[in-house]
Amino acid sequence: MSFLEYSLKTTPTGLSKLLYFNWPLIVLVSTVAGFGFMMLYSVAGGSMDRWAEPQMIRFGLGMGVMFVVGLVPIWFWRNVSGVAYVVSILLLLYVEFFGAIGGGSQRWIDLGFVRLQPSEMAKITIVMLLAAYYDWLPPRRQSHPLYVLIPVVLILIPVLLTLRQPDLGTALLLLVGGAAVMFIGGVHWLYFAGVGAIGAGGIAAVFASRGTDWQLIEDYQFRRIDTFLDPSLAPLGDGYHITQSQIALGSGGWNGRGFMQGTQIRGDFLPEAHTDFIFPTLAEEFGFVGGTFLLTLYVLILVFCIVTAMQTRDRYAAIVSLGVAFTFFLYFAINMAMVMGLAPVVGVPLPLVSYGGSAMLVLLAAFGLVHSANIHRPR
C-alpha cells in the first residue's frame, strides 16, 4: 500500500478542501435532521429540552466529526480500517464483559456527551475493513472460496457479539451490510444465490417443523412470527406496536393532522414514539406528503453517495461510499418496513430522525468518509 497511486497534485489541499465537500449531501442530511428535531419537539408535547435540544447538540457534534473525517485523506482511513475494526470488536467485548456488571444488558460506553454503542460503530468499521480487504484482494481471487470465507468470518464476529446482547436489529444490519460490501467487492453472485436458497430452505424447514418432534425454534418465537404476520392476533401484546403504529400512520391521510396535532402520539398510544416509532408520528402529523418527502430525501442521500462512488477512481473509496449508502439504506428501510407492518419489530432507529446519539454520530462519521472520498479523488 502506498499513497503513490494518487496523484497528489490533482487533489485539493488546505482550505480549498471545503469547496469539495459533497455539499448537496450536507444539505440533505441537515434537512432530514431538522425534520427530526421538529418531530422530537412534537413528540415531547412541545418541549425543546426533553429530546429536541440534546439531539441538536449531538447533531452539531456529529457534524463536527463529519467535517474532520471528511478533511482527512481517504487513504488514511483505508490504512486504519483494520485498526478501527479491531477497536470496535474490543469495545464490543468490553461491553459484553463489563456492561453486564451494571445489572442489565448495558450496550453502551459513556463518553460524556454521548453514550457510544460499539455495535453501532461496528456497522461502519465492518464496511471500512471489507472495503480495504477488497481493495487489497486481487480480482482473480475475489471468488476463491478461501478468500470468501475470510470476510464471512470477519462479519460473523461482530454479528455474534451483538446477537448475544441481544440486539437482533443491529446484528441483522451488520450481516446484510457486510454481505452487500462483499457483493460490491466482486464476489461471484452464485454465492449469494446459494446462501439465499439455503436461507429460504431453512425458513421453510423451520415452518415445516412446527408442531413436530423436531421443531427447530421455540413456541414463543413462532408466536412472534404469527403476530408479525397478523398483528390482530395480539392487539395488546406483541401486536400492539404494529397495530398502533399503523393506526397512527394511516390516520394521517394525505396531508396529516398538522404539526403538533397528532392524536395518537399525544395519547401515548404509541410507545417508543421518540425512538424507533417516530415515523408513524411524522406520518400522522404530515401525512403521505410528509412521509414521501422524507423518503425522497433518503433516496437522494443514497444517490449522492452512489454518484461519489462512481466518480472516484479509487476502489477503496468507491466501496466505502457504496457500503455507507447501503448501511444507511438498511436503517431507514428496516425501520419504515417495521412501522408499516412489512417487517417484524426489531430495534432499528430511523436514521438522523430517531432520538439517540450513537447512530447519529456513527452515520455522520460515515458520511464524513463519503466526503473524504469526494474530496480526495483524482481530478
Next chain:
Amino acid sequence: MKRSPKEQEESARQITRRGLIVGGAMGVTAAVLGGRMHYLQVDRASDFRLLAEDNRISDRLIPPARGLIFDRSGVLLAGNEQNYRITMVRENAGDVDEVLDRLRQLVRLDVSRLSRVRDEIMSSPSFVPVTIADRLSWEELASVAVNAPALPGVTPDFGLSRVYPLGPDFAHVVGYVRDVPETYLERTGDTDPVLRIPDFQVGLLNIEEGLEPALRGRAGIRRVEVNAAGRIMRELNRVEPAKGADLQLTIDAGLQNYTEARLAGESAGAVILDCQSGEILALASAPTFDPNIFVRPLSSSTYGALLNDPYRPLANKATQGLYPPGSTYKMVVALAALEGGHIDTEETVHCGGYTELGNRRFHCWRRGGHGRLALLDAIAQSCDVFFYELAQRVGIEAISAMARRLGCGVAHELPLSAVAAGLAPTMDWKRANRGEDWLVGDTLNASIGQGYVLTSPLQLAVMTSRIASGREISPSIVKSVDGVDQVNAEPPALDIPPDFLDAVRTGMYRVSNTNRGTAYGSRVVEASYAIAGKTGTSQVRNITAAERAAGVTSNEDLPWERRDHALFVGFAPYDAPRYACSVVVEHGGGGAAVAAPIARDLLLRAQAGEVPPLELYPEGQRRRVQEMHDNMTLMPIHRPLPDGGGSSQA
C-alpha cells in the same frame, strides 16, 4: 496496491456494475416503501381514522342525582346530602404511607379501613383518585384543607349520598339504597351503564327498590379524549345528567312517626289507611332499624345483630308478616253468612262454652259460654260458638270467597319489597298443598281466624276499610311522581248489600262502645271520635289435651315466642269513617288488652292530627295515657302548606 491500468479499468467497471445493481435494489425497496405508505395513508386512511378515534375517545358517565322522596305534606323522607370526602392520587402523593400517616392525625381512620384503602391505592392506576374517607365532618375537611401542603396528592372532594332524615321511622316504607350488589344485573336484568359507576348506589328495599327506575334518573355523558392509560386529556362534549323523579308518598310523616313510637318495644306491625281512598297514611313495623347504616359500608357485626334479633327488625311485619287473624276474621264469616242468607240479625244461637263436632270439642274463649245471643252481640263479645255455628252453615268456600273480596288472601300491588299474599284456604288448596281432605273442623277453626288462615296487617287494614266505606278500597302509597298525581280511580262500591255492612259496622261499634264489648276498655268518650273495631287473639300453638286438663296456662307463664298474637282492627270516626287501622302485636297476648289500646291511640292521632287530647280518653285512663305520651319522643308536627304542595320545597 499497485495495479495495472487494465486492472484498474476492470475494477472500476465492476464497481459501477455492482453499485448500480445495489442502487437499483435500494430504489426498488424505497418504491415498495412508498407504495405501502400510499396504501396505508391514502387508500385506507378512513379506516385508520376511525380506529384512531376509537383509541382516543372515551365516554364517561356522570351519575344523576337521585329523586327525592317526600311525605304527603312535603316532609323530606329521603334526600341527597353533600358528602365531604378526601381522595388521594398516588402519583401526586410521593410516599403514600407517610401521607396516610399524617392524614391519620387529622381524620379518624381505623386500621382495617386504612389497610383496605392502601391496597386500593396501590392496585389502582397511579392517576386514579381513590376515596380514603368519606362522610367527613366540616371540621375534618377543613383541617385537611389547611394542611394541604403537607398532604401531597390528597384532595378534598364531595359527592352526593343518600340520607334518610327520619331514619328508622321510614325504613319499612322508603327502604334504602346500597352499593350495587354483584348479583344485581343477574337478578334484575338491569343493564343501565350507570350501574358501573364506582360508588353508584341503587334502591334495594321498599320504595327505593320499587320505584328505582323513576328515582334513578338518567346518567349524563362526558365525552373525553383519553390517552392509552385512560388518563383524561380534555373534555370534548358533555351531556348533563337528568335528575331522578321526586316522589310524594301518601304517608303522613307525623302519623308514621307516632305509630313507630307507639309500637316501640313490641314486635309488631300496624297500618293506617284513608278508608275512603285507600291511601296508606302509616305503615309501621317494629322494631325498626336505621336505613342510613345501609348506605355506608356496613360492618358484619351490625348486620349480624339485626339478622339475629328475635324481634326481626329487618322484616316488614306490616306487609310481609302473616298471622292467623283470630277473631278479626269474624266479620268475614258474618258477611258471608248474611249474604248467603244463612242468618239474619235477629236469629240467636246458644253458646254453652263449646261446640261438639264428632268427638271433638271446639271451645269458646269464654269458658262459661255467652248464653243466647244474636249476630251483633256475637261480634261485640266475640263469641266463638256463634261463629262455629255460622261456619257450619256457610262452608269454607263462601267464607274464603268473602275474605278475598274484602282483601284478605290476595296480594295487594304496592311498590314495596315484600307484600305477602296471605291465605284464605279452600278445599282445593288443602288437597293440593296438604294432600288431605278438608274437614269440617278446619272450617270451624277458620271461622275464628285460626287454622290455615293467614293475613298480613295490610290485608286486615284493607278489609276494615272496605267494611267501613263499603267500597272496594285498594291500598296505594305513591301520591305523585315528579309532581304528577297518580290517578286513582274512585274505588267502586263493594257488591255487598249495604244493610249487611251496616250490621257488621254496628257490631264493631259495640265492640268498642258497649260495656260487654271486648274492647270497651279502649273506648273513646267523645262521640265524634268514636271507634268501631274488632279484637283478635290468635294462638300460635295447639293447646294439648293435657294442658287443657291442667287448666289453660296463662300467657304470661309461656315463653315469649309461644304467646298469642294480639290483634285489633278498627275504623273511625264511626259516623263518617275516615281512617281504618290494623294492629298486630306478635306474641303480645290478648287483642283487647294489648292491641286495642294501641289502635285507639293510632286512630285518635290520625283524627286529631296531633297527639290525641286527653279528653278523648275515659277519665280513669288519662293519667296513664299522659305518662305514655310524655315518654314518647316525637318529631314536631309538620303543618302542610295550604296548597298541599310538598315536592316544591326541595
